[in-house]
Amino acid sequence: MRVLTFGWEFPPSKNGGLGVACYGLTQQLINKGIEVIFVLPKTQETRGNARFVFADQERLLKMVHTDVTPGPYNQAKSTVDVIVGYDKAGNPIVKSRSILEEAHRFAHHASFIAKEEEFDVIHAHDWTSYLAGVAAKLASGKPLILHVHATSFDQAASDNVDPSIYKIEKEAFDMADKVVTVSGFTKEILVKKHHVPAEKVEVVHNGCDTEEPIWHTPVLQNLKNQGKKIILYHGRISIQKGVDYFVKAARRVVDVDPDVVFVISGWGDMKTQVIDMVGEMGLSKHVLFAGALWEEDRDRMYQTADLVVMPSVSEPFGLVPLEALQHGTPSIITKQSGVAEVLTHALKVDFWDVDEMANQIVSSLRYPVIRQQMVREGKEQMKGMSWQRAADKVRQIYQSLLQYVTS
Amino acid sequence: MLTVCPYFHVHQPYRVKPYRVFDIGSDDQYFNDQSGTDLDNRFIVEKVAEKSYRPTNRVLKELLDRHPEFRFNLSFSGTVLDQFEAYAPDVLESFQELVATGRVEILADTYHHSLAFFYSVPEFKRQVEKHERKIKKLFGVKPRVFRNTELSYRNDLAKWCEDNGYLGIMAEGWDKYLGWRSPNYLYRPAGCKKIKVLLKNYKLSDDIAFRFGNKEWDSWPLNAETYADWIHSHHGDGETVNLFMDYESFGEHQWEDTGIFDFLRSLPEMLLRHPDTGFKTATETVQSYDVTGEYDVPDVLTWADTDRDLTAWTGNDIQRDALNAIYYMEKDVMATKNRSIIETWRKLQTSDHFYYMCTKWSNDGDVHAYFSPYQSPYDAYIAFMNALSDLQLRVSQVVAERREKEASTETPHETMTSEEEVVETENVEESVQIEQKVNPVNPPSPRKWWQKILDSIPFLKSPQQGEV
Incomplete structure (x- = not known):
């Protein structure tokens, strides 16, 4: 079986959970003998070749490049810089284009690629690739699966969605043969907001990396030596992620326990707003902005923290608590997250319930046994959340569509 | 027949x-x-x-x-x-x-x-x-x-x-x-x-x-x-x-x-x-x-689930922590001779509280195998431990007051007339005797080997211990 896959980002480029998920799933599909042609919009380094290509890697994973700088989490009208060509001196000619334009361009390329390649199924990840998936379906007549990692409603954290993204979502879902969501939470959004028939939507929870990590020397040692506890937020600083609720909870916590330091690791369009908020609430001494942390720095921070908080307002899945667990740190997560459906061993709170969030933070610092147990039992539970299991489900979906086509 | x-x-x-x-x-x-x-x-x-x-x-x-x-x-x-x-x-x-x-x-x-x-x-x-x-x-x-x-x-x-x-x-x-x-x-x-x-x-x-x-x-x-x-x-x-x-x-x-x-x-x-x-x-x-x-039943036998043991109440760390924390307080609670405090402490001993903290089968996603009014075992533990912390605070206040009174005056017990001080006298005094009588045949208390661990828990380092 051969699958033509469209994606927007892929490790090791520094992006969010989308690339990580595409990587994890693709690798396991290949392990199961499925040939994956992974189409990305832009030439980039890719991870895993050395690991999953083996001798037949080149044949299995074919990269087709276009020339876009990705940025999938932006609104449709936000722009990206694109190299459209080179001048006589060899310097790149840079133009700004909107993500929407890029998604359309990607679709244009996709219809050509679909004619060049031979494959059985089309699989498109995230909204920026939906049009490409639809174009490939129109060009080839092959069945189309759309993989929903997020919706316009998550990004807006409200009903005030970007109409042009919603339009793409709605039309593409109608065109798709199957829609895969990363959680029941997201499936519900599709059914309620996009009016997709429930039977057309399959839930495939993301997997996670369960390998024992490399243990680094912790950071913030001087704070820890002073007996300070470290509470970590890791992720984009945007309205969807609920960092403002995290800061409000911090205020409540510090009122009863001044020996707590809150670390915000990330980047995003709300950063200035959050920095102002921290100042206004008199929390400057208690909140550290660590900037965007990647790889070893990020792991080190996970390992240093006593507790991680994922305060998302609307989180289709949410890899952060699983990454944290892998590094031995328990989490508080919001009930408005997909990962809450599969992770029992975390504290769960409504994003707006700042008081309860603060209660959970202080209580889990007071009674350390709860943190020990969430880590020990949570790690055990994570063993059942492999990408292999996700890939099994995806393969079943492929097969069901092939049967449908041939019969 | x-x-x-x-x-x-x-x-x-x-x-x-x-x-x-x-x-x-x-x-x-x-x-x-x-x-x-x-x-x-x-x-x-x-x-x-x-x-x-x-x-x-x-x-x-x-x-x-x-x-x-x-x-x-x-x-x-x-x-x-x-x-x-x-x-x-x-x-x-x-x-x-x-x-x-x-x-x-x-x-x-x-x-x-x-x-x-x-x-x-x-x-x-x-x-x-x-x-x-x-x-x-x-x-x-x-x-x-x-x-x-x-x-x-x-x-x-x-x-x-x-x-x-x-x-x-x-x-x-x-x-x-x-x-x-x-x-x-x-x-x-x-x-x-x-x-x-x-x-x-x-x-x-x-x-x-x-x-x-x-x-x-x-x-x-x-x-x-x-x-x-x-x-x-x-x-x-x-x-x-x-x-x-x-x-x-x-x-x-x-x-x-x-x-x-x-x-x-x-x-x-x-x-x-x-x-x-x-x-x-x-x-x-x-x-x-x-x-x-x-x-001949040398180990605890119950009527619970397929294991017929106490693991639904004592099987995980938070359950054992909560149980040990509550029984660790026994001596101080009894020393208050305060009916309301003793009764509250006992209400917190009801086995259901610990059952609600059970995570035995939660890894299978079978969270409904156990009935609980709480959304998760961790919520149950947090509510319980916070209530217990408050009780601990009240106990230490009463014990401190009692010591102070006894030290400063030689006021006879009859003068302590506030309602909170009313004690089930027969009950408490009787119990003190029982304690002495029963202790020798008691199986060794699990408290001893837990002592060190318990001491490392901030919750137990309440003001009370500092004052002693």
Whole structure:
């Protein structure tokens, strides 16, 4: 079986959970003998070749490049810089284009690629690739699966969605043969907001990396030596992620326990707003902005923290608590997250319930046994959340569509 | 002759409200949730009264009136009796009517439905005595057969019961300890000389308590005639069929629409159709039959789930932490001699609190295997530990005040007249003596090897320890 896959980002480029998920799933599909042609919009380094290509890697994973700088989490009208060509001196000619334009361009390329390649199924990840998936379906007549990692409603954290993204979502879902969501939470959004028939939507929870990590020397040692506890937020600083609720909870916590330091690791369009908020609430001494942390720095921070908080307002899945667990740190997560459906061993709170969030933070610092147990039992539970299991489900979906086509 | 010994256990805990860390030091009401949800104790008692207690008692009274041979046993936790008095006095009256027939026996139990026997025998004894006083006061009877929380049982518990004058004790008739033998006879607990153990026939008991309404079950729908046949088939290979179950099986665990009340209504008649079949209370049973062998249970046996042990209450770290934290406080709590504090501490010992913290099967995603009013075991633990922290604070304040008073003046006790200071004098002083008496035969307290770990927990490093 051969699958033509469209994606927007892929490790090791520094992006969010989308690339990580595409990587994890693709690798396991290949392990199961499925040939994956992974189409990305832009030439980039890719991870895993050395690991999953083996001798037949080149044949299995074919990269087709276009020339876009990705940025999938932006609104449709936000722009990206694109190299459209080179001048006589060899310097790149840079133009700004909107993500929407890029998604359309990607679709244009996709219809050509679909004619060049031979494959059985089309699989498109995230909204920026939906049009490409639809174009490939129109060009080839092959069945189309759309993989929903997020919706316009998550990004807006409200009903005030970007109409042009919603339009793409709605039309593409109608065109798709199957829609895969990363959680029941997201499936519900599709059914309620996009009016997709429930039977057309399959839930495939993301997997996670369960390998024992490399243990680094912790950071913030001087704070820890002073007996300070470290509470970590890791992720984009945007309205969807609920960092403002995290800061409000911090205020409540510090009122009863001044020996707590809150670390915000990330980047995003709300950063200035959050920095102002921290100042206004008199929390400057208690909140550290660590900037965007990647790889070893990020792991080190996970390992240093006593507790991680994922305060998302609307989180289709949410890899952060699983990454944290892998590094031995328990989490508080919001009930408005997909990962809450599969992770029992975390504290769960409504994003707006700042008081309860603060209660959970202080209580889990007071009674350390709860943190020990969430880590020990949570790690055990994570063993059942492999990408292999996700890939099994995806393969079943492929097969069901092939049967449908041939019969 | 084959007799049936039915026993129904009546219990409701005082559930702890979502008590937040910010409430510590400012709110001493842990059980007064008024949300109208499953954490609202009044709401629950009223709901279960309507679904189970009232209709079931009507049927039981009817049966007692109709069949002079009909007999059964009840046990009550003190916490459910207190809640009946407060929220549903008519339910209590209907139970009193049943007992007044003289054909309904009440069993001994701990007042607070606790696991105290396994943590502190002196405290256990105080709770059993308090329970006995309550039963005497409400029903005018003195229990002679003992059953422990969740039917938990061990050889040394049987020995304790024998030493304290009980004629019988109840336990699960578990294959691991019975081997090829039948639960339908009486046995002698290992290490005992007089007391007899009544073993639950779990197959026949659970057919009613767990399987009755299950449409996937081979024998669904079960009617009383078939069930009576199953019991009659034990003629010749048994003397007593012991059917032990939660009282709430009728109407609450098995809803009315399963036909459970009709089943109950016709069961005695179907059983009595066989000329050689009758009913006996627990005391009648132990007085009628001799033991046929020894029942040797060195480890804790309960009637819970497939493991029949205490892991649903003590299986994980947070459960053990909470249990150890509460029993660690015993000495200080008793030293307050403050009735309200002691009672609150005991309400927090009710086993249900620890059950709500169970994570035994949560890895399978089977979170509904255990009933809990909390959204997660961790929420249950946090509410419990915060309430306990507040209690700890109150205990240390009272103890400090008491010491101060004793040090500064030689005021005699009579002058301490504030309501909070009123003490169940006989109870507390008696208990101090008991402690000295019982301690030597006590199994080594688990507290000792936990000491170090406990000391490292900030929660236990309360101001109180600093002041000592």
